[in-house]
Amino acid sequence: ESSLILIRHGESMWNEKNLFTGCVDVPLTPKGVDEAIEAGKRICNIPIDVIFTSAMIRSQMTAMLAMMQHRRKKVPIITHKESEQAQSWSKIYSEDTKEQSIPVITAWQLNERMYGELQGLNKQETADRFGKEQVHEWRRSYDTPPPNGESLEMCADRAVSYFKDQVVPHLTAGKHVMVAAHANSLRSIIMHLDKLTSQEVISLELSTGIPMLYIFKEGEFIRRGSPVGPSEASVYAYTRNLATYRDTLDSMVQ
Numbered sequence: 001e002s003s004l005i006l007i008r009h010g011e012s013m014w015n016e017k018n019l020f021t022g023c024v025d026v027p028l029t030p031k032g033v034d035e036a037i038e039a040g041k042r043i044c045n046i047p048i049d050v051i052f053t054s055a056m057i058r059s060q061m062t063a064m065l066a067m068m069q070h071r072r073k074k075v076p077i078i079t080h081k082e083s084e085q086a087q088s089w090s091k092i093y094s095e096d097t098k099e100q101s102i103p104v105i106t107a108w109q110l111n112e113r114m115y116g117e118l119q120g121l122n123k124q125e126t127a128d129r130f131g132k133e134q135v136h137e138w139r140r141s142y143d144t145p146p147p148n149g150e151s152l153e154m155c156a157d158r159a160v161s162y163f164k165d166q167v168v169p170h171l172t173a174g175k176h177v178m179v180a181a182h183a184n185s186l187r188s189i190i191m192h193l194d195k196l197t198s199q200e201v202i203s204l205e206l207s208t209g210i211p212m213l214y215i216f217k218e219g220e221f222i223r224r225g226s227p228v229g230p231s232e233a234s235v236y237a238y239t240r241n242l243a244t245y246r247d248t249l250d251s252m253v254q
């Protein structure tokens with residue numbers, strides 16, 4: 001059994017301004033930073049061996065801030081494979097140090113859905129101009145793309161393919177994984193994991209900074225507990241393996 005944590009980034013500076021963001025790379029607000037830290041507290045007892053983030057700063061900030069809270073105190077390290085030089089210049093020469101690190105793999109495929117000509121527009125003003133229903137269809141339908149942007153279906157094409165090709169093999173190998181990404185790239189992944197229909201996904205909404213936990217067992221994804229409880233203990237129904245991991249952390253601090 002392995003665990004999979006999915007987390008949408010904390011509030012960004014354009015979430016705060018109610019602007020369509022998509023592939024525009026904006027940072028978190030102070031509230032978003034707090035959300036990421038709170039999220040980290042909720043998952044501080046869950047094992048994490050490898051982290052995937054999108055290529056965007058808001059998901060990377062969220063993952064890093066959350067990991068600062070983790071009780072295992074491993075160091076999340078962004079892997080650089082964009083060139084041979086980047087790879088060799090960021091090499092770690094100690095096996096012990098590597099053992100105390102968590103690789104962070106960044107992938108554009110996990111980026112937010114590209115919002116086309118809505119990027120930078122105010123969501124309320126856009127609804128006033130084009131009508132609430134049209135804008136809702138652009139934002140939540142499965143197959144209607146916003147003007148010159150990606151539909152959820154197009155976003156799923158890259159995000160879910162990446163998830164199947166790059167993330168699932170780690171889970172199959174027994175590694176515990178965290179994926180920090182975005183409202184719509186995660187909606188497409190959750191649609192796949194929970195086998196939602198294109199009708200059902202319309203009402204799937206993800207809050208900023210709330211981690212969701214899945215257990216991967218015998219090729220199946222099982223959602224654990226409610227992701228919105230007030231404290232870590234009430235949020236997730238621990239499996240026996242997760243409880244053992246938490247006990248190990250308890251004994252390490254004694």
Ligand SMILES: O=C(O)[C@@H](CO)OP(=O)(O)O
Pocket residue numbers: 015019020021022023112115139183184
């Ligand atoms: O602006 C965006 O990129 C997304 C997420 O904030 O918007 P929506 O609320 O339509 O999913």
